[in-house]
Amino acid sequence: MEFKRKPITDIGIDETLKGVDEKKIKRAIDWVLNREASARLKVFVETCMRCGMCTTSCHHYLSHEKDPTYAPAGKVKQTIWDILNKKGKVTKEDIKKYARIVFSECNLCRRCVQFCPFGIDIAYLLSLVRRICCLIGAVPQYIQDQALSHMQTTNMLWFRQDEWLDTVQWLEDELKAEIKDAKIPIGRKNAEVLYLAHGLEAKYMTGLLTNMAKIMNVAKIDWTVPDTDGWDYTNKAFYACDFETMGKIVRTHYEVAFRLNVKKIVMGECGHAYRTGIYEGVRYLGWKESPIPYIHGVQFFYELLKEGRIKIAKKIEEIVTIQDPCNIVRYRGMGKMLRYIVSKLCENIVEMTPKDDHNYCCSAGGGMIDAGPVWKSARMEGGKIKAEQIKNTGAKIVIAACHTCHKGIEDLNEYYKLGVHVKFLTDLIAELMEIPEEMKP
Amino acid sequence: MEQFFKDPSLYTFLRGPMLWLAFLVFFLGIFYRIAITLREAKKEKIVYPYLSLRYTLRSLFRWLIPYGSISMRRHPWFTAITFLFHICLISVSLFLVGHVELWYESWKIRWWTLPVSLADGMTFITIFCIILLILRRLFQSDIRFLTSSSDYLILTLVALPFITGFLAHHELILDYKIMLTIHMLSGEIMLMAIPFTKLSHMFLFFFTRAHTGSEFGAVRHSRDF
Numbered sequence: 001m002e003f004k005r006k007p008i009t010d011i012g013i014d015e016t017l018k019g020v021d022e023k024k025i026k027r028a029i030d031w032v033l034n035r036e037a038s039a040r041l042k043v044f045v046e047t048c049m050r051c052g053m054c055t056t057s058c059h060h061y062l063s064h065e066k067d068p069t070y071a072p073a074g075k076v077k078q079t080i081w082d083i084l085n086k087k088g089k090v091t092k093e094d095i096k097k098y099a100r101i102v103f104s105e106c107n108l109c110r111r112c113v114q115f116c117p118f119g120i121d122i123a124y125l126l127s128l129v130r131r132i133c134c135l136i137g138a139v140p141q142y143i144q145d146q147a148l149s150h151m152q153t154t155n156m157l158w159f160r161q162d163e164w165l166d167t168v169q170w171l172e173d174e175l176k177a178e179i180k181d182a183k184i185p186i187g188r189k190n191a192e193v194l195y196l197a198h199g200l201e202a203k204y205m206t207g208l209l210t211n212m213a214k215i216m217n218v219a220k221i222d223w224t225v226p227d228t229d230g231w232d233y234t235n236k237a238f239y240a241c242d243f244e245t246m247g248k249i250v251r252t253h254y255e256v257a258f259r260l261n262v263k264k265i266v267m268g269e270c271g272h273a274y275r276t277g278i279y280e281g282v283r284y285l286g287w288k289e290s291p292i293p294y295i296h297g298v299q300f301f302y303e304l305l306k307e308g309r310i311k312i313a314k315k316i317e318e319i320v321t322i323q324d325p326c327n328i329v330r331y332r333g334m335g336k337m338l339r340y341i342v343s344k345l346c347e348n349i350v351e352m353t354p355k356d357d358h359n360y361c362c363s364a365g366g367g368m369i370d371a372g373p374v375w376k377s378a379r380m381e382g383g384k385i386k387a388e389q390i391k392n393t394g395a396k397i398v399i400a401a402c403h404t405c406h407k408g409i410e411d412l413n414e415y416y417k418l419g420v421h422v423k424f425l426t427d428l429i430a431e432l433m434e435i436p437e438e439m440k441p
Numbered sequence: 442m443e444q445f446f447k448d449p450s451l452y453t454f455l456r457g458p459m460l461w462l463a464f465l466v467f468f469l470g471i472f473y474r475i476a477i478t479l480r481e482a483k484k485e486k487i488v489y490p491y492l493s494l495r496y497t498l499r500s501l502f503r504w505l506i507p508y509g510s511i512s513m514r515r516h517p518w519f520t521a522i523t524f525l526f527h528i529c530l531i532s533v534s535l536f537l538v539g540h541v542e543l544w545y546e547s548w549k550i551r552w553w554t555l556p557v558s559l560a561d562g563m564t565f566i567t568i569f570c571i572i573l574l575i576l577r578r579l580f581q582s583d584i585r586f587l588t589s590s591s592d593y594l595i596l597t598l599v600a601l602p603f604i605t606g607f608l609a610h611h612e613l614i615l616d617y618k619i620m621l622t623i624h625m626l627s628g629e630i631m632l633m634a635i636p637f638t639k640l641s642h643m644f645l646f647f648f649t650r651a652h653t654g655s656e657f658g659a660v661r662h663s664r665d666f
Binding site: 001038039040042043044046047048049050051052053055056057061066068069071073074077113114115116117118119120121279283288329330331332333334335354357358 | 478479481482484485486487488490491500504510511512513515516519523577578581582583584585586587588592639641642645646648649650652653654656657660661662663664665666
């Protein structure tokens with residue numbers, strides 16, 4: 001089987017490679033494979049018996065007419081084994097091919113790891129190749145741009161600090177139309193909860209931030225949002241395996257929390273940022289675990305409902321299915337909490353098969369959606385199995401507690417004409433919860 | 442050993458000094474590989490701090506019992522083949538009457554043995570499984586894509602002691618003594634290859650599972666099976 005793909009041009013990769021020589025490539029490879037990687041790389045490469053147990057676990061393989069070049073071990077063969085066989089002496093063309101495989105044909109969802117008899121961390125092996133591409137600079141342009149924005153502003157879309165403060169203030173004003181004396185406290189010291197938002201919530205999806213503020217107000221949470229940069233929990237540098245920037249972002253979040261002396265950080269519905277906040281970034285900074293609790297939206301809502309701090313007034317009657325975001329389910333076992341919340345909100349739930357921590361990725365995760373429009377076709381093709389999975393449930397609403405899953409499935413919905421609505425828990429809860437009479441304006 | 446000095450021949454060489462060498466390379470090789478792996482794992486900041494005995498055992502249990510993992514349940518035939526293959530391979534090597542007799546002859550130690558006909562059947566199953574594994578490599582597209590010549594070489598390396606042992610036992614093709622000589626030689630080569638080839642999965646299995654099992658259980662709060 002040959003590696004056959006339609007040509008795609010990404011200036012972040014192609015233009016960078018024009019200015020790179022093979023010496024620089026070799027240096028990046030040597031650094032990553034000899035200095036940064038160690039036992040795991042060697043043992044994983046050696047123990048792989050090429051048994052093919054991982055093959056059918058991958059949604060890209062299943063979505064591509066069983067083309068072995070999309071199988072998990074097949075992707076390892078075409079990248080890391082190839083680099084090792086060539087002893088690091090690879091060409092620019094090779095790097096271009098590797099970058100395409102690791103950025104647009106693997107979501108690093110780690111489903112294959114669950115299927116490997118040796119527990120070989122295939123996603124780790126492919127992320128080593130991402131790291132090599134990152135050191136060379138050959139990373140999809142959209143990821144590069146967002147990572148640069150993170151370096152400058154600690155948010156993903158070049159938002160200035162005053163724009164953030166301004167946005168929060170007018171959102172508070174608007175919320176007052178719905179909730180009497182609604183507050184979005186900015187930079188309040190000694191609050192219990194520090195809420196971090198998704199970058200998009202401050203620009204294109206402000207409704208989501210408003211809804212979160214609504215829930216906070218109704219549940220009477222002692223909360224605050226940052227008054228400085230560091231309000232955006234996203235961490236796009238992580239997708240490029242730019243660990244230095246990733247660490248800087250996570251450190252900023254904890255620094256804001258320490259300065260405001262809050263008890264815990266609560267974030268919205270996002271996958272990768274949760275993972276960096278709770279262990280990937282935390283480990284990079286030298287902590288074993290997060291120094292103060294770092295709570296995902298799903299866990300936060302679960303606790304609010306369990307403790308009865310919010311009450312649900314009415315339930316959704318339409319058929320609903322649940323998307324299990326890899327980063328919070330396979331990576332943090334939140335499947336049960338997610339189902340508890342959904343069971344409180346919806347009458348008719350039809351589950352996808354497979355589900356929970358064996359669920360398929362939405363095909364947008366791991367930076368594939370962040371790689372930008374040029375790679376959208378790869379995402380749509382790879383998501384075929386996800387689209388079929390959703391279609392088979394007959395659901396009208398898909399609940400996706402992750403920004404990436406949300407947008408990814410919205411795109412699949414359009415591409416495969418699934419006729420579903422994709423919903424965040426935040427929006428559903430804000431819509432369905434009981435608002436006490438005294439809080440109504 | 443003494444036999445070789447009294448009567449130096451290829452047979453007594455393989456039965457004496459060469460066997461010593463094979464076991465020495467086998468055990469020292471394994472020890473060396475494990476020591477190196479454990480030392481290098483220290484450089485990986487995320488391995489040791491997160492190791493968990495509970496989740497290591499959970500992971501090993503799930504992957505050592507047949508059909509204990511979703512992956513094995515999804516591949517029922519392959520699972521049957523690999524389990525039969527590994528069980529027969531290990532049991533015949535350790536519990537064959539002929540092998541145990543040799544240990545008794547040299548060291549005066551003895552343990553439980555397999556009935557001869559059962560051992561014969563298990564040898565046949567081992568060879569049959571190897572043929573199936575080779576056919577799978579040849580005809581299943583995703584595995585053919587991954588396979589290189591070294592994979593066939595390793596399967597041959599494992600198959601040879603069993604084929605020659607089977608032929609020697611039934612006194613087929615070659616003279617018993619010659620076949621037995623080839624059998625011993627191939628077995629010794631296989632033993633020595635274990636620590637330094639992909640056959641090292643025999644012991645590395647426990648290390649990769651410990652890491653991944655702990656990572657999935659203790660850090661990711663989900664299942665690795």
